[in-house]
Amino acid sequence: MIAALAMALSSLSVVSNSSRLRQFTPKPAAIPAMASTTDPVIEIGNQNENKDTPMTHDHETTSDNTTLAADPVCGMKIDPKTAAATREHDGTTFYFCSTGCAARFDADPHKYGHPHAH
Numbered sequence: 001m002i003a004a005l006a007m008a009l010s011s012l013s014v015v016s017n018s019s020r021l022r023q024f025t026p027k028p029a030a031i032p033a034m035a036s037t038t039d040p041v042i043e044i045g046n047q048n049e050n051k052d053t054p055m056t057h058d059h060e061t062t063s064d065n066t067t068l069a070a071d072p073v074c075g076m077k078i079d080p081k082t083a084a085a086t087r088e089h090d091g092t093t094f095y096f097c098s099t100g101c102a103a104r105f106d107a108d109p110h111k112y113g114h115p116h117a118h
């Protein structure tokens with residue numbers, strides 16, 4: 001009876017130690033506003049969530065559904081997320097490999113934005 005109580009107490013202290021350690025790691029998701037700060041069960045549930053987070057992240061980085069845009073000045077393929085410059089012309093967004101290409105576009109947007117017009 002006493003031994004069982006001691007075991008329960010020692011396992012309780014292990015849980016509270018690990019949850020205290022986790023509070024020092026910069027994981028904002030580990031401390032949701034709705035969670036009671038003294039409830040170790042919720043802390044354990046967050047540990048599982050933290051395992052899932054990097055898997056989701058890997059999936060995002062490996063799935064290649066990025067549509068590349070062509071730099072209208074030099075024809076280079078540009079990832080819109082890493083474009084050095086963007087311009088909007090007649091409702092179309094153009095992406096540029098460099099600010100130099102964007103400056104050439106600015107000088108004559110119709111030449112590059114409308115290859116068949118005018």
Ligand SMILES: [Zn+2]
Pocket residue numbers: 071073074075076096097098101
């Ligand atoms: Zn370019």
